[in-house]
C-alpha cells in the first residue's frame with residue numbers, strides 16, 4: 001500500500017514546476033526576452049506564455065486553452081538584430097534569446113450577422129457580407145502570418161471563386177487568432193470569411209447522411225423505447241450481465 | 253552543462269529506445285495484446301490515482317457531508333467567499349434577464365440557442381464568460397462525439413457501453429436522455445453547418461473509442477470541438493444574443509426560499525462588480541483540470557478551476573460521483589513545453605499502440621480510460637519499463653508511425669493535423685517517430701446532480717456539461733462528453749425557457765452564503781482559504797516573492 005503512495009508523490013515531484021510555477025533553483029539554461037520592450041531573464045525551455053508567467057505576469061488576456069486550439073495567444077515578435085516581424089502562438093512557441101514580443105489580445109473585427117437558412121450557396125454570400133474579399137492583391141502576407149501554416153491567401157481565392165469545398169478544406173484548421181487580418185493590406189478578415197464559407201459548405205455542400213435520417217425516423221416512431229425502458233429499469237446485476245455479453249462490432 | 257545532442261527532436265538516450273520501437277513495429281502490427289478480463293482490470297486499477305491511497309478527504313459540511321472527494325476539491329468547496337454583503341449592493345441589478353447562463357462552452361452556448369428557440373427574447377438572455385467566449389475545454393476536444401446512428405448500433409448499445417464504462421454508477425434516466433438525443437444533436441449540428449468527416453458515399457466516418465462496442469465516434473479531423481464550438485458560437489453571435497466576457501461569476505444570489513435569483517460578476521480588468529438578476533440560471537462552467545489533482549499536469553483550459561461546483565455547493569446543490577477524476581491515458585510527456593497536452597484517443601482508435609522502453613506492446617490500446625491510464629502508470633513506476641525525460645518525467649511510447657503503417661502513408665497528415673502540427677513545432681515528426689506519453693488530468697467525471705433536463709435540487713438552477721454529475725458515473729467514455737454538453741445544454745436551455753414563462757424575478761440576497769460561512773466556522777475551517785479560484789497560479793516563485801500591493 002505505502003508503495004503506491006510514494007509512487008504518487010514521485011509523480012507529483014516530477015511535474016512540480018509545471019503545476020505550481022517555476023522555481024529558479026531548478027533552472028539551468030536562461031535566455032533574455034523583451035516583453036513589450038522590457039527585458040527579463042527567463043528559463044530557456046519555457047514557452048512564451050509560461051515565460052511571461054515566470055516573469056510575474058498573471059495572464060487575464062491572451063491566454064485561453066494553453067494548447068494551440070483557441071487562438072487567444074496571438075503574439076508578434078522580432079528577433080534581436082532583425083527587421084522582420086514574425087508571429088506565433090505564445091502557448092506553442094519556445095522562447096528564444098533576444099526575442100522582442102507583444103501579445104495581441106483582441107482584433108477589432110466584426111463578424112457578419114446572417115441566417116444560414118436564408119443565404120444563397122454561391123459567391124454572392126461573400127460579396128454580400130464580406131465584399132472586401134474582392135480587394136485581395138495576392139500579396140500573401142496573410143499566409144506568412146498564419147501560425148497554423150495555412151494557405152490563407154488560397155482560401156480567400158477559393159472564396160472569390162465561390163469554391164466552398166476547397167475553402168472548407170484549406171481553412172479548416174483555422175483557430176481564429178486574427179493575425180492574418182491584422183496584417184492584410186486589403187483589410188480582409190480571413191477567419192470570418194473562412195468560417196462563413198465552411199458553415200455554408202457544411203449546411204449545403206455536405207448533406208446529412210441517409211443512415212442518420214433513418215435513425216431519426218426510427219426514434220420518431222419510438223422503435224427503441226421498450227429496449228431503453230428495460231435498461232433504465234434493470235438491476236446492476238442484470239446490466240453487468242448484458243454488458244459482459246456485448247458482441248463487439250467486427251472490424252470489417 | 254554541455255548541450256544535449258538532439259536527433260529529430262529527441263535527445264540521444266531517448267533515440268536509442270526509439271530505434272528499438274521502430275524495429276519491433278512490423279511484428280506488432282498484427283499482434284495487438286488482448287483486452288483485459290474484469291479481474292485483470294480490477295487489479296490494474298490499484299495504481300490509478302483515484303484508488304491509490306491518500307489524495308481524498310471527506311467533506312465536513314454541506315449537502316455531501318461525509319462524502320470523500322479529492323483534497324484540492326474539498327479545499328475549494330470548504331472555502332470562504334471572495335466577497336460578502338458589505339462589499340456589493342445587491343439591491344440594484346445591472347442586468348435584468350430571464351435566463352442567465354454562466355460559462356460559454358458547448359453546454360452554455362447550446363443552452364442559450366435553445367432558450368431563444370423556445371421563446372425567450374434574445375435581450376432576455378445573458379451569457380457570462382470568465383475569459384473570452386471560447387476559452388473553454390470544448391474548443392479543445394479532438395477525438396470526437398458519440399452518437400448511435402448506424403443500423404448495427406441501436407441506442408441501447410450506446411446505453412450499455414456508457415453505463416458499463418461508468419462502473420454502473422451512472423443515473424440511468426440521464427444516460428437514456430444522452431443516447432436518445434444523440435442523433436438529434438447530430439442533426440442539429442448538420443443543420444447549423446458543422447463539417448463532419450464523411451466517406452465518399454456521404455456516410456459518416458465513425459471510429460472506435462475506448463470501451464465502446466461499436467464504431468460511433470464522429471469527428472472533424474482532430475479539431476472536433478473547435479469545429480462544433482465555433483459553429484455554435486457563430487450562430488450565437490449571428491443572433492446577437494448578449495454576452496459578457498472577462499467577468500466571471502463569483503457568487504450566486506438566492507431569495508428567502510433558497511431559489512437562485514442571479515449572480516455577482518467580477519470584471520477581471522477593472523475590478524468592478526456587476527449584479528445580474530435572472531429568473532433562471534444555467535450553470536455551465538466546465539471542469540476542474542487546473543486543480544492539478546495529485547500533482548498531475550492537465551489537458552484543460554486555463555480557467556478550469558471548479559468555480560461552478562463551489563458556487564452551486566454554497567447554494568445547497570447536491571453533488572454526485574465527485575470522488576472520481578478522469579486521467580487521460582495519453583498526455584504528452586515530452587518535450588517539456590507540452591507536458592500534459594492531450595494526444596487524442598483517436599490515435600489509438602486508428603491503431604497507435606502504447607509501447608514500453610523495450611519495444612513491447614504491454615496493454616490493449618482501447619481499454620476504458622481508467623484502466624488504460626493505470627496500465628501506463630504501472631509500466632512506468634511499478635514495472636520500471638518507462639523512459640525518463642531530461643526534465644525527470646517518465647513515460648512510455650505511443651507508436652504513432654504504426655497508424656500510417658496500417659492505413660497507408662498520408663493518413664496521419666489528413667486525420668491528425670493538430671497532433672502533427674503540435675509536435676512539428678518542436679521538431680518531432682509523428683509520422684516517423686513515436687511520441688512519449690504519460691497520463692494527464694483530463695475530466696471531472698462527477699459534479700452537480702441533475703435530472704434528465706439538467707434541473708438540480710435547487711429551484712431556478714439548471715446545470716449542464718462537465719460541471720454536472722450523473723451521466724458518466726465514475727468514468728466517462730470518449731466522445732460522450734461533447735455529446736453530453738450539447739444534449740443537456742439544449743435540454744437545460746429549453747427547461748429554463750419553459751420555467752421563465754411563469755416565474756417572476758426574486759429577491760437577491762447572500763443568505764445561503766452566510767449560512768455556509770456559519771457552517772464553515774462551526775467546522776473550524778481557517779478563514780484564509782477563499783474561493784472560487786478563477787485562475788490558477790503559475791507565476792514564477794521569485795517574481796511572487798517580490799510582489800507588493802500598492803493600490
Ligand SMILES: Cc1cc2nc3c(=O)[nH]c(=O)nc-3n(C[C@H](O)[C@H](O)[C@H](O)COP(=O)(O)OP(=O)(O)OC[C@H]3O[C@@H](n4cnc5c(N)ncnc54)[C@H](O)[C@@H]3O)c2cc1C
Pocket residue numbers: 354355356357358359360380381382383384386387388389390391392393394395396397398476477499500501502536537538539551552553555556557559560594694695716717718719730731732733734735737784
Ligand atoms: C484537450 C481536451 C480534449 C477533449 N476531447 C474530447 C473528445 O474528443 N470528445 C469528448 O466528448 N470530449 C472531449 N473532451 C471533453 C470535453 O471537451 C469537455 O468536457 C466539454 O467540452 C466541456 O464542455 P462544457 O461546456 O461543460 O465546459 P467548457 O467547454 O469548459 O466551458 C466552460 C466555460 O465556463 C467558463 N467558466 C468557468 N468558470 C466560470 C465562472 N466562474 N464564471 C463565468 N464563466 C466561467 C469557462 O471559462 C469556460 O469558458 C476533451 C477535453 C479536453 C480538455
Ligand code: SF4
Pocket residue numbers: 145146147148149150152173174175176177178179180181190191
Ligand atoms: S487563418 Fe488567420 S485567424 Fe486563422 S489561424 Fe491562420 S492567422 Fe490565425
Ligand code: SF4
Pocket residue numbers: 135136137138139140141142143152153156183184185186187188
Ligand atoms: S494579406 Fe490580404 S491582400 Fe494579401 S493575399 Fe492575404 S488576403 Fe490578399
Ligand code: FES
Pocket residue numbers: 062063064065066067068069070071072073089090091092
Ligand atoms: S492559449 Fe489557446 S491557442 Fe494559445
